[in-house]
Amino acid sequence: MQNDLEEVLSSYEQLITSINDNIPFISEPISFLGIEFTIAEVVLPVVFLILINLLGNLVRSILINKVLGKYIEDRKTILSIGNTTKYIILFFGLLMALTAIGIDKDSSLNFALSKTGENPLMFFELLRVIFLLILLIFLSGKLKIIFVKQIMSRYSDDLGVNQSIGTIFQYTAVLIGGLIIIQSTIELGSLNVLAGALGVGIGFGLQNIANNFISGLIILFERPIKVGDRIEVGQVTGDIVRISSRATTVSTNDNISIIIPNAEFISKPVINWSHSGRNIRFHVPVGVAYKEDPAHIKSILLDIATKHPDVLQTPGPDVLFSEYGDNSLNFDLLVWTSTYINKPTVLKSQLYYLIFEKFKEHNVEIPFPQRDIHIKSGSVVSQK
Numbered sequence: 405m406q407n408d409l410e411e412v413l414s415s416y417e418q419l420i421t422s423i424n425d426n427i428p429f430i431s432e433p434i435s436f437l438g439i440e441f442t443i444a445e446v447v448l449p450v451v452f453l454i455l456i457n458l459l460g461n462l463v464r465s466i467l468i469n470k471v472l473g474k475y476i477e478d479r480k481t482i483l484s485i486g487n488t489t490k491y492i493i494l495f496f497g498l499l500m501a502l503t504a505i506g507i508d509k510d511s512s513l514n515f516a517l518s519k520t521g522e523n524p525l526m527f528f529e530l531l532r533v534i535f536l537l538i539l540l541i542f543l544s545g546k547l548k549i550i551f552v553k554q555i556m557s558r559y560s561d562d563l564g565v566n567q568s569i570g571t572i573f574q575y576t577a578v579l580i581g582g583l584i585i586i587q588s589t590i591e592l593g594s595l596n597v598l599a600g601a602l603g604v605g606i607g608f609g610l611q612n613i614a615n616n617f618i619s620g621l622i623i624l625f626e627r628p629i630k631v632g633d634r635i636e637v638g639q640v641t642g643d644i645v646r647i648s649s650r651a652t653t654v655s656t657n658d659n660i661s662i663i664i665p666n667a668e669f670i671s672k673p674v675i676n677w678s679h680s681g682r683n684i685r686f687h688v689p690v691g692v693a694y695k696e697d698p699a700h701i702k703s704i705l706l707d708i709a710t711k712h713p714d715v716l717q718t719p720g721p722d723v724l725f726s727e728y729g730d731n732s733l734n735f736d737l738l739v740w741t742s743t744y745i746n747k748p749t750v751l752k753s754q755l756y757y758l759i760f761e762k763f764k765e766h767n768v769e770i771p772f773p774q775r776d777i778h779i780k781s782g783s784v785v786s787q788k
Contacts, residue, residue, distance in 0.1 A: 421460035449501040456497030460490035466736060481549050488542065495535070533585060540581045548574040564630025567647065571624055575649075612665070616650045619666035623647060629669060629676055634746050635676035637668055643746055680740040683716065688755050693769035698725055698733060704766060705737045708758045714751065716740040732771040 428480040468486040476482050510532060552570035560566055571777065624647070629635055642656040652669065654662045656707050677684055692701055702723040709721035716739075737755070744751040 417616060452501055453494075455499060456494060460493040460497075463493060464490040464498065478548055478553055481546060481553075485546055488546070489782065492539070536585045537582060539730065541578055541584065544574045544577040544581070547577065563632045564627070564644075567631040568624050570629060571647065575621075575624075612667075613650065616666045619670045620652075622649065622670060623652075623666060628679070629674065633679065634677035636677075637664065637672060640664065655722060657716045677745055682745055683719075683740055684742070684745045684748075685719075685738055685740050686740065686744075686748055686751060688737040688752055688759075689726075690735045690737055690759060691729060691771060692735070692763075692769045694733060696733065696768055698735075700766075701733070701768065704762050704768070705759065708755065708762055709737060709739050712739075712755065712758070714741050714743045731773050 459698065464486040466487055468482055472482045472485060476485075548570040551573055552566045555564040556569060623629060629644055629647075629652070631644050631647060635642070635644060637654075640654055640656070640662050642654040642660075642662065644652060645655045645661070646653040647666075651663045651665050651669050654664055656662065690701075690705065702725075705723045706721060710717070715721055719740050721740070722738045726734045726736045728734075739751075740756070741751060760770075762768075
């Protein structure tokens with residue numbers, strides 16, 4: 405790799421020399437801020453970057469239209485991978501152009517960040533590591549999407565399980581890849597100062613971030629919650645749509661996304677409606693007048709629940725005679741559903757509409773609070 409780069413630079417210098425020798429107009433030196441250069445030394449890198457951009461667009465077009473569509477169904481993922489490939493080509497082209505004009509590891513811009521040790525940490529080395537880590541995280545995220553949607557979906561229909569496995573796969577790739585990048589780029593001895601500073605930062609300013617990250621790992625491995633679950637935590641009720649390293653995204657019935665730190669799910673009680681399955685039982689309280697026959701009311705309620713398309717027949721609905729109320733006989737209609745787990749109010753509303761129509765059809769009286777007032781007549785005895 406190093407020898408190839410040296411050959412490219414040697415060819416570039418020969419090309420510059422040839423142009424300066426044969427085209428006198430652009431070989432005249434120009435002085436700017438104390439730096440002398442020729443027009444050829446400016447034009448060639450620009451032309452090179454234009455060619456690299458055309459190459460990047462060509463590779464992007466081939467990937468999007470010819471290659472990725474055969475293996476990936478998600479259009480957004482295809483476009484993202486194509487664009488990323490183009491930007492990577494442009495980045496390495498820019499590095500080659502900068503190296504050609506003298507901005508490399510021997511440049512004065514590449515200063516030492518730490519003075520300790522025989523191999524100090526250099527500025528360009530740090531930039532390279534940061535870029536490679538960002539690229540690793542981005543690509544691992546895209547690979548996770550492909551892994552979950554293209555591979556795991558063939559073997560499991562549980563979205564939460566697939567997302568958890570995909571996230572573990574992403575973290576493992578980032579951890580292994582990060583170690584390889586750091587060991588192959590930077591001398592570990594030069595990281596002592598930065599590691600100490602990072603440790604102090606975690607001890608003071610990054611405690612919450614570290615806490616949420618560890619909580620996210622606990623959630624992934626213990627799986628008290630997963631993507632697709634209906635949960636209640638604090639005053640928030642909604643469906644989990646994403647679990648990341650720092651926070652979990654919950655979508656409410658009003659399509660409002662609420663970002664909750666992962667530590668909240670570890671340190672506070674969480675109600676998970678779908679932890680053991682999607683079948684949930686709802687209670688629908690119903691009151692009728694004292695003159696009504698309880699057996700008749702039970703048959704009406706069971707008939708309504710049985711005919712509703714979203715009420716499960718196994719386990720079937722049931723009616724409990726709950727109590728003698730102050731003004732009514734109170735019943736509790738119990739129904740099981742798997743489709744309205746995130747919309748219990750909607751199912752209750754539909755059942756109440758049907759109950760009202762049936763009660764009206766069968767002349768069943770729906771009571772309302774009543775009070776009897778007894779007034780005693782008599783003379784008022786005055787007290788002296």
